[in-house]
Amino acid sequence: MFGLVARIEVRGAERLPERGAYVLAPNHHSEIDPLIVALATWRIGRAPRFLAKESLFRIPVVGWLLHRAGMVPVARSRGAAAQAIAQATKLAEDQSGVIVYPEGTLTRDPDLWPMRGKSGAARLALAGGIPLIPMAHWGAQDLMPRYGKLSVLPPRKRITVAIGEPVDLADLTGRTDQAAIQTATERLMAAITALLEDLRGETAPPERWDPSQHGQTETGKL
Structure with missing residues (x-):
């Protein structure tokens, strides 16, 4: 049904492993992004599974659906390191x-470039020695602007999704210290930004947007 309102082109589909565990990390600039990323992943032949707040799994029916869909719960009360190891182990077993989403929320950058990254994606990849794969997409803002309303006219808006090579973490193998996680996160955000630069045909700002330096909260509308 989504194909009626958007044309999604996927580049670099061969870079997503046909089997085995992986962490896929996309940019995030529209509320409709998860649907686009899920559809692109599904078309490649992998089931789209997201990290989701543990509280959602306790909601009747919703929790059952999340479990059945293979979503991965995130418990805020649990230590990040222990949780990452448990999640990585489960991904490897399955x-x-x-x-x-390494940004954790919609980007605050006024021009929709990837902002400062958080450690979740890198921490999970390092904990399990799992491929960390960058993804970028562009065009979703024409379908649903950040904090805006869905616009289906004109129909079949073009959205392009690009998947990059796995981030090189060979020199960080076996490390889960904060310095390694920060280095891996920076490499990931650089890879996502490079993919987006190619899609947009533009050059990103030399420094990534940091909400704390602009008096912005991490979540909620701008």
Whole structure:
């Protein structure tokens, strides 16, 4: 049904492993992004699974659906390191992948470039020695602007999704210290930004947007 309102082109589909665990990390600039990323992942042949707040799994019916869909719960009360190890172990056992937004929320950058990254995606990849794969997409803002309303006219808006090569973490193998996680996160955000630069045909700002330096909260509308 989504194909009626948008044309999604996927580049670099061969870079997403046909089998085995992976962490897929996309940029995030529209509320409709998860649907686009899920559809692109599904077309490639992998089940789209996201990290989701543990509280959602306790909601009747919703929790059952999340479990059945293979979503991965995130418990805020649990230590990040222990949780990452448990999640990575489960992904490896199930030979499944997970989609993690490294920005944690919609970008605050006024021009929709990827902003400062958080450690979740890198931490999970390092904990399990799992491929960390960058993804970028562009065009979603024409379908649903950030904090805006869905616009289906004109129909079949073009959205392009690009998947990059796995981030090189060979020199960080076996490390889960904060310095390694920060280095891996920076490499990931650089890879996502490079993909987006190619899609947009533009050059990103030299420094990534940091909400704390602009008096912005991490979540909620701008």
